[in-house]
Amino acid sequence: MLGNFTYCNPTKLYFGKDALDGLKEELKKYGKNILLVYGGGSIKKNGIYDKVISILSECGKKVYEDAGVMPNPTYEKLLEGVARARKAKADLILAVGGGSVCDYAKAVSVSVHLKGDPWDEYYDKFEDVKCKVVPVGCVLTMVGTGSEMNGGAVITNRELKLKIGHVFGEEVFPKFSILNPEFTYTLPKYQMVAGVYDIMCHILEQYLSGEDDNTSDYIAEGLMRSLINSANIAVKNPTDYEARSNIMWTATWALNTLIAKGKTTDWEVHMLGQAVGAYTDATHGMTLAAVTMPYYNYILPYGLHRFKRFAETVWGVNPAGKSDEEVAKAGLKAMEEWMKSIGLVMNLTDLGATPEMIEGIADATLTMDGGYKVLTYEEITEILKKSL
Amino acid sequence: MLGNFTYCNPTKLYFGKDALDGLKEELKKYGKNILLVYGGGSIKKNGIYDKVISILSECGKKVYEDAGVMPNPTYEKLLEGVARARKAKADLILAVGGGSVCDYAKAVSVSVHLKGDPWDEYYDKFEDVKCKVVPVGCVLTMVGTGSEMNGGAVITNRELKLKIGHVFGEEVFPKFSILNPEFTYTLPKYQMVAGVYDIMCHILEQYLSGEDDNTSDYIAEGLMRSLINSANIAVKNPTDYEARSNIMWTATWALNTLIAKGKTTDWEVHMLGQAVGAYTDATHGMTLAAVTMPYYNYILPYGLHRFKRFAETVWGVNPAGKSDEEVAKAGLKAMEEWMKSIGLVMNLTDLGATPEMIEGIADATLTMDGGYKVLTYEEITEILKKSL
Numbered sequence: 001m002l003g004n005f006t007y008c009n010p011t012k013l014y015f016g017k018d019a020l021d022g023l024k025e026e027l028k029k030y031g032k033n034i035l036l037v038y039g040g041g042s043i044k045k046n047g048i049y050d051k052v053i054s055i056l057s058e059c060g061k062k063v064y065e066d067a068g069v070m071p072n073p074t075y076e077k078l079l080e081g082v083a084r085a086r087k088a089k090a091d092l093i094l095a096v097g098g099g100s101v102c103d104y105a106k107a108v109s110v111s112v113h114l115k116g117d118p119w120d121e122y123y124d125k126f127e128d129v130k131c132k133v134v135p136v137g138c139v140l141t142m143v144g145t146g147s148e149m150n151g152g153a154v155i156t157n158r159e160l161k162l163k164i165g166h167v168f169g170e171e172v173f174p175k176f177s178i179l180n181p182e183f184t185y186t187l188p189k190y191q192m193v194a195g196v197y198d199i200m201c202h203i204l205e206q207y208l209s210g211e212d213d214n215t216s217d218y219i220a221e222g223l224m225r226s227l228i229n230s231a232n233i234a235v236k237n238p239t240d241y242e243a244r245s246n247i248m249w250t251a252t253w254a255l256n257t258l259i260a261k262g263k264t265t266d267w268e269v270h271m272l273g274q275a276v277g278a279y280t281d282a283t284h285g286m287t288l289a290a291v292t293m294p295y296y297n298y299i300l301p302y303g304l305h306r307f308k309r310f311a312e313t314v315w316g317v318n319p320a321g322k323s324d325e326e327v328a329k330a331g332l333k334a335m336e337e338w339m340k341s342i343g344l345v346m347n348l349t350d351l352g353a354t355p356e357m358i359e360g361i362a363d364a365t366l367t368m369d370g371g372y373k374v375l376t377y378e379e380i381t382e383i384l385k386k387s388l
Numbered sequence: 389m390l391g392n393f394t395y396c397n398p399t400k401l402y403f404g405k406d407a408l409d410g411l412k413e414e415l416k417k418y419g420k421n422i423l424l425v426y427g428g429g430s431i432k433k434n435g436i437y438d439k440v441i442s443i444l445s446e447c448g449k450k451v452y453e454d455a456g457v458m459p460n461p462t463y464e465k466l467l468e469g470v471a472r473a474r475k476a477k478a479d480l481i482l483a484v485g486g487g488s489v490c491d492y493a494k495a496v497s498v499s500v501h502l503k504g505d506p507w508d509e510y511y512d513k514f515e516d517v518k519c520k521v522v523p524v525g526c527v528l529t530m531v532g533t534g535s536e537m538n539g540g541a542v543i544t545n546r547e548l549k550l551k552i553g554h555v556f557g558e559e560v561f562p563k564f565s566i567l568n569p570e571f572t573y574t575l576p577k578y579q580m581v582a583g584v585y586d587i588m589c590h591i592l593e594q595y596l597s598g599e600d601d602n603t604s605d606y607i608a609e610g611l612m613r614s615l616i617n618s619a620n621i622a623v624k625n626p627t628d629y630e631a632r633s634n635i636m637w638t639a640t641w642a643l644n645t646l647i648a649k650g651k652t653t654d655w656e657v658h659m660l661g662q663a664v665g666a667y668t669d670a671t672h673g674m675t676l677a678a679v680t681m682p683y684y685n686y687i688l689p690y691g692l693h694r695f696k697r698f699a700e701t702v703w704g705v706n707p708a709g710k711s712d713e714e715v716a717k718a719g720l721k722a723m724e725e726w727m728k729s730i731g732l733v734m735n736l737t738d739l740g741a742t743p744e745m746i747e748g749i750a751d752a753t754l755t756m757d758g759g760y761k762v763l764t765y766e767e768i769t770e771i772l773k774k775s776l
Contacts, residue, residue: 001403001404001569001630001633001634001636001637002629002630002633003404004402004403004404004405004406004407005403005404006400006401006402006403006410007400007401007403008398008399008400008401009397010396010398011396012394012395012396013394013395013396014392014394015389015392015393015394015395015649016389016391016392016393017392018392019392022394181389212630213617214614214630214633214634214637215610215611215614215618215634215637215638215641217614218610218611218613218614219607219610219611219614219641220610221610221613222603222606222607222608222609222610222611223603223606223607223610225606225609226602226603226605226606226607229601230603241390242389242390242600242602245389245390245602245650246389246602246603248389249389249602249603249649249650250603253603253607253646258641261403261637262633262637
């Protein structure tokens with residue numbers, strides 16, 4: 001655990017089949033005006049909307065609705081949400097949905113009392129929050145992003161063709177999140193497996209980085225082994241409660257800051273995937289899956305030690321008689337087979353990307369220090385071409 | 389992750405060589421009167437006392453001292469601390485020391501405004517906290533108990549010969565904890581390895597329980613593998629920063645409620661060890677080590693599935709050609725060898741227990757539902773005899 005760090009994660013989680021009971025407890029802490037944020041309306045079909053409205057009404061709250069949050073929430077929608085929250089004088093923003101809805105709610109929460117423009121301050125200049133933040137609570141209906149227990153909020157600027165995640169501090173973390181695995185049952189299989197890979201990728205972005213083996217790496221391996229096991233069960237039987245609940249819990253711990261402690265990271269798979277998302281509007285987890293193999297096979301020599309450990313510990317590769325590189329490559333091969341077996345999209349073409357887009361996507365791909373290799377523009381282009 | 393549960397762990401952790409800088413930040417949040425709680429005075433020898441006093445003085449605080457907290461804090465000492473905290477009108481109780489000092493500080497914190505008797509309400513009737521709690525902060529100088537990030541507080545009643553841990557809710561968790569691995573360097577090796585086994589035992593109490601394999605079990609395996617690896621390094625080189633820091637971080641996550649989620653537990657090794665502690669005043673981690681092998685070998689048939697998994701995943705036992713029981717036993721054997729190799733005390737006789745004490749210790753051993761087997765009085769006696 002090299003370096004100095006702080007850890008503070010105050011979000012209260014209510015987990016299980018009765019988790020929504022926790023909403024009643026939490027609502028006592030906030031004023032009358034609730035901005036209810038949700039997406040395309042699937043929560044009206046599966047009954048979750050009615051359950052939430054019934055609790056809000058029982059608790060005497062005045063509900064202002066902000067529907068239509070899209071899978072990749074846009075800057076325009078964010079500005080609309082800020083206006084709604086101001087008009088409602090919202091005491092609490094209640095997000096009911098998946099990671100996009102939670103991300104959007106957090107982005108609104110930090111912008112309500114902001115004097116400047118949220119895109120300029122957070123997504124362009126990456127400034128810290130200096131104004132009052134409206135509290136956010138989440139009722140999760142889709143699993144993967146970990147947004148229910150962190151300060152992240154990804155927003156897409158269609159005009160600039162940029163999809164950028166800003167990571168806020170603990171003051172922007174949801175105050176509470178309601179995690180009922182059964183609320184995720186009605187999700188189409190395509191979305192479920194995209195979520196599974198989003199989780200896996202979150203863990204890998206933090207794990208495939210650094211030479212020293214610290215406690216975070218060991219926890220990450222445990223999370224990956226649990227996820228793979230549960231995903232294999234859930235793909236066959238999407239209503240296996242135990243499998244879906246383990247996936248849900250793993251998602252939360254994959255990206256609530258814990259397994260990044262003592263590590264540096266560059267989040268390059270997300271940088272590539274988010275650039276693809278800005279051009280294609282494809283499902284986030286699938287954009288990550290599509291660039292994974294070309295990217296990891298390219299950086300493998302730079303992080304050989306860790307790729308080898310990954311192969312042995314997570315994929316059970318037997319190192320006997322193999323070179324380190326052979327072991328590491330066998331691990332990636334095992335992951336590739338697993339990704340195909342659960343139904344992930346393994347190329348960008350199937351997500352709507354075309355060779356003509358590569359230049360633009362490469363331009364939109366950010367890079368950071370902290371991983372095994374800072375990619376050059378040429379390397380990014382090459383990896384994207386191989387991902388088509 | 390079966391069953392409903394909540395998770396909320398609001399303690400802010402400052403970790404690393406500069407962690408004490410966090411104390412200045414935190415002190416801003418509290419009033420002038422600080423009750424400074426510590427143990428036998430080793431912090432005066434190693435310079436930590438001076439560093440803390442200097443920061444308190446710099447921040448303009450008025451310091452009231454409560455020294456002499458013993459390794460197994462007594463009920464009498466607790467009452468003394470409550471009187472001191474009341475007299476000081478403490479705005480913050482700052483614990484500087486190991487788990488005993490942190491536990492004691494928490495026990496004082498919930499008793500200052502209590503009308504009744506803390507032993508009666510918390511350690512006898514196990515009631516919930518209904519009164520105001522004085523905030524607690526910790527500067528950790530010894531690793532093992534996890535007290536820096538949980539609501540636990542173990543107190544020994546010498547008159548009744550009972551050592552009992554009460555687990556309080558999140559309102560009693562330390563508000564902040566300062567974790568500088570270098571602060572643990574001066575600890576004698578005996579105490580260091582006792583702390584290592586306390587950590588291992590915390591993980592095992594939660595892991596060796598239940599039939600279903602949930603995410604908590606996978607995280608537990610990661611923590612154990614990290615701990616074993618780092619302990620082996622630290623035993624050879626106690627000032628290996630990386631090893632000591634991983635041990636410190638593992639200790640926190642071994643007992644901050646995370647890996648108990650979705651599980652039932654009976655904490656029977658602690659029940660046995662704490663009863664031994666009430667009779668011998670021996671170091672906590674050593675009492676746990678001394679009863680471990682007789683206890684686990686006895687309950688192995690009741691939790692065979694998990695003991696087998698433990699052997700394979702944590703100790704690398706190859707199951708080929710072995711029965712499940714042989715695999716499970718090989719795992720325990722490997723753990724026994726490891727325990728000896730790091731210098732743990734493997735029997736109660738070396739801790740000062742005598743055959744004449746067995747009846748009394750057995751009487752003082754509590755049992756709970758939640759594990760693989762609720763021990764009878766006869767079984768407890770038998771296990772204690774085998775531990776002599």
